[in-house]
Amino acid sequence: MSDASGKMKGRRRWAVAGVVVIAATFGWLLYGGLDKNVVFFLTPAELLAKGTDGVEVPVRLGGQVKPGSVAWDDQTLDLNFVVVDGVGEVKVHSTGAPPQMFRDGMGVIVEGQFGRDGVFRSSSLMVKHSNEYRPPAEGQRPQEMYKTLFKESPK
């Protein structure tokens, strides 16, 4: 058993390290990481209600794509649309083709900054899918809208 005592000491050190990792994870969860993510995104109404506090700071904005608001320029890759939540609405500018589920009425979350000119400049666009799963109705081709709008498929 004598040769095991050195090994035991090493193992104890690892055990302490394991406990530290777990404790740190908990601490981070409780006070750090999750806290910041409690409000993962603001709705358009909430962002507008913040007034100047919400301007030119990194923030996430979430809502639905206002039907008919999508404007895509396939030369400059500029994408403009409006995000609504039923109360407020915010103009969003983004570049590059969006994810394939992007379309009128779809939930989206954009990361970026709300400019003084009232346009939200998005650096990252995420599509928020609902928990609904349905086969398309007879003759319904929702994916066609993406194809007609964004002729070239995104990578």
Add this chain to the structure above:
Amino acid sequence: MASSINFVIAAYALTWVCLVAYATYVHRTLRRARDEYQRASRQPAGEAR
């Protein structure tokens, strides 16, 4: 469309790789444990290794 199918294939392939790899590890661990147990059972108690 084609790229969607690639993601689906990737998901199913990953599932199988993960499950088969882990099951293989479990079976190997089990075989080793059984061998070790049988070896340990054969040595008479009271005799040094």
Add this chain to the structure above:
Amino acid sequence: MIPPAVPHHETPLPVAGRWPLFGAFALVFLIFAQVSSVLVSPPDRDMGHLQKIMYVHVPAAWTTFLAFFVVLVFSLLVLWKGRETHDLIAASAAEVGAMFNALTLALGMIWGRPTWGVWWTWDARLTSTLVLFLIFVGYLSLRAFIEEPERRARWSAAVGVLGAINVPIVYMSVKWWRTLHQLQSSPSTVDPAYVYGLRVNAFAFLFVLIYLVRRRYEAARLARAAEQLNDVAALGGR
């Protein structure tokens, strides 16, 4: 044939019995579940064929939760009764659960990239699922580095209980916080065309879980029994 080597208060050593047959059944059932559900389900109106990732991602997540629930129950039993058998069941379920947890995360990333547009984001659901994984990696490394079985059992039981508390947090995170991840689906939000696939694959994953935990436990018990026999032999005539 094999002499009993475990302390008298322990349950008899687990034997292979018909478990290999059950394993073969689980394998065949998983293949059947995947083939039948992938062939049957129509493309989703939003996601198209990507909906099919649901049949592996969601059962993997449920299986993770179930495995850690087993850890919770047997960790509590260890704290209550101090039996090594329970400790080894908890450890086996934790290892299998960590594997399913990692699979859930990876499948979620594969599903997220084409649907959400990102591989990962730090929302409450994704973050808490990663934290759950890290806790059980911590649990397993803790076990690997505590030599003395009784201390190992008590320490890891405490961590197992604390870790499993996070399962309801992960499950409820989509309701408690705003997340990119959608709410749980229910039969009212999922068309019957997809419910079959979800159910049959959930059962397939359940069988795989049962098989893996049982065999991992069998291995853990045999390894412990061998260790105890060797200790007795090493102590010589004392």
